[in-house]
Amino acid sequence: MKDLSTRLIHHPYKPPEGFEAVAPGVHKASTVFFPNVQALRTYDWKDKSGYTYGLHGTPTTFTLEERIATIEGGKHCVLVPSGLSAVTLVDMAFLRSGDEVLIPDNAYGPGKSFAAVELAAWGITHRYFDAMDPDDLARQLSPATRLVWLEAPGSITLEFPDIPALVARVQQANQARAGQRPIVTVLDNTWGAGVAFNAFDLGVDISMQALTKYPSGGADVLMGSVVTRDESLHRQVLLTHMRLGLAVAANDAELVLRNLPTMALRYEAQDTAARELAQWMQAQPGVVKVLHPALPDSPGHATWKRDATAAACLFSAVFDPSIPQSRIDAFCDSLKLFRLGWSWAGPISLCAPYDMASIRTRAWPHTGGLVRFAVGLESVHDLRADLAQALGALQA
CATH class of the missing domain: 3.90.1150.10 (Aspartate Aminotransferase, domain 1)
Known part of the structure; x- marks a missing residue:
């Protein structure tokens, strides 16, 4: 390689392995190199066993996902560009035309707006319930209900609901409709952040956060997360996430990782x-x-x-x-x-x-x-x- 332009791109030097520091490394990529054709055909990003394309994860984003899952007490995490995109990702992963979603009347406003406009245009209905009355939720559940949103505490007015009692009403409905698609419960856990309580210990299926808030802490990053314990629920979220082309920037992930400690x-x-x-x-x-x-x-x-x-x-x-x-x-x-x-x-x-x-x-x-x-x-x-x-x- 005599030409400078080629030598600058295909330089033979590689730094030694084994470098460790307080801050995780920041890996930026769209293209990811494969060592051979077999690797190109077999590497799987879905279980974090390999890297295939920057959109599907790098060491930086995989590290942040694992740390957020640990904080939340979950097993799996996907990152999205904002808290609102975490809300919409869950909606799109679990709702189909003809389905219904139930939302607390005191929930995050933009999530309610997404249900009222986009979901309604796709043939998905929504209703609101009183988060402080588990029996009201039970009355609102219908054969079409497939997703129930929860929030603790309520947005703006900060009422703290009885999450286990609300989840119990949904579980009772699922038992009565055995063999059908179950109702999934999802908690907006931005306020709790995995610090005030463990969402999964309260019984929910999915916990989402606006990492924009406490994990970031600097008022300078927009990001969201969706955490699950159940492998099948995670797979639904992950594949919808992939098809929507959602990704977060490496430098944004770096800032959240820096502030987590x-x-x-x-x-x-x-x-x-x-x-x-x-x-x-x-x-x-x-x-x-x-x-x-x-x-x-x-x-x-x-x-x-x-x-x-x-x-x-x-x-x-x-x-x-x-x-x-x-x-x-x-x-x-x-x-x-x-x-x-x-x-x-x-x-x-x-x-x-x-x-x-x-x-x-x-x-x-x-x-x-x-x-x-x-x-x-x-x-x-x-x-x-x-x-x-x-x-x-x-x-x-």
């Missing part, structure tokens, strides 16, 4: 801070209700205390109905450390006002405005002072 520490710190601020917020003028699973009067507190050991970084405050939304918006605008923005579990505290009437199909028990807070890693003293000055302006 601190996740438990961050979770505990933000949990502690959120509890302190939620308790303080209860006593403030103009606030009629604070929603946080660890508060004794928050819906589902007893179930949270039974099933979980931690409570993440979120709490929501319901304001007095006499306070107009314009003043609540001004309260949010006057906060200095709590920034306006979506998502949570990053280093910076966030807040956002919500119109509950527009995102619930069932009656919401409060008429006052609601603001959700996500506590970051700032000083609790400084965050409390920020809330105090904004509440003072609200009262004035």
Whole structure:
């Protein structure tokens, strides 16, 4: 090889094997080389025994999948580009035209929208149930039901459901329809993150997460995961994942891998801070209700205390109905450390006002405005002072 261009591409040097460091290696690839034709024809990416194409996995993504599966207490994991894509992947893996999916009325809004628009266009129906009433779920189950979504706690309003009781209702229905396609239960476990509780110990079939939140922790990565223990369920998810061409970037996987070792520490710190601020917020003028699973009067507190050991970084405050939304918006605008923005579990505290009437199909028990807070890693003293000055302006 005399020409420089060829020598630069086909250089003979290979670094020695055996290199180890704290951070896993970052492998980027579309094309993957095979040593011979037999390997090209026989390597199988599905069981992680070989590499075939960058879309189907590299040492970097396989490592992250295995670590997420371990955190969740599962056996198999697939990675997707966002938490929402994890929701849609599960829907598309297990639902067919004529099927029905049941969704908690307090579930993640974009997942509900996917059911209402895309799934409906494909001939898949959906209904909502009260996650705090297992008997309501039992009443909603029909011969067409094939998938039941669960979320702990509920999005925005943070009610903590009795997951084992909800799963039991589905299992009873499956026993009654032996020989038919079973109903699959899937939990959005983004809030628990595999830290607050083990989803599979509570009985669910599938656990999905927005890795964007706690596993990332930096507010700079979008990613999701779908974890299973059952081989057949994993295979359904994996093959749908392949046919949809879903993949995550190696550098994004690198960032999540880098932040995983601190996740438990961050979770505990933000949990502690959120509890302190939620308790303080209860006593403030103009606030009629604070929603946080660890508060004794928050819906589902007893179930949270039974099933979980931690409570993440979120709490929501319901304001007095006499306070107009314009003043609540001004309260949010006057906060200095709590920034306006979506998502949570990053280093910076966030807040956002919500119109509950527009995102619930069932009656919401409060008429006052609601603001959700996500506590970051700032000083609790400084965050409390920020809330105090904004509440003072609200009262004035």
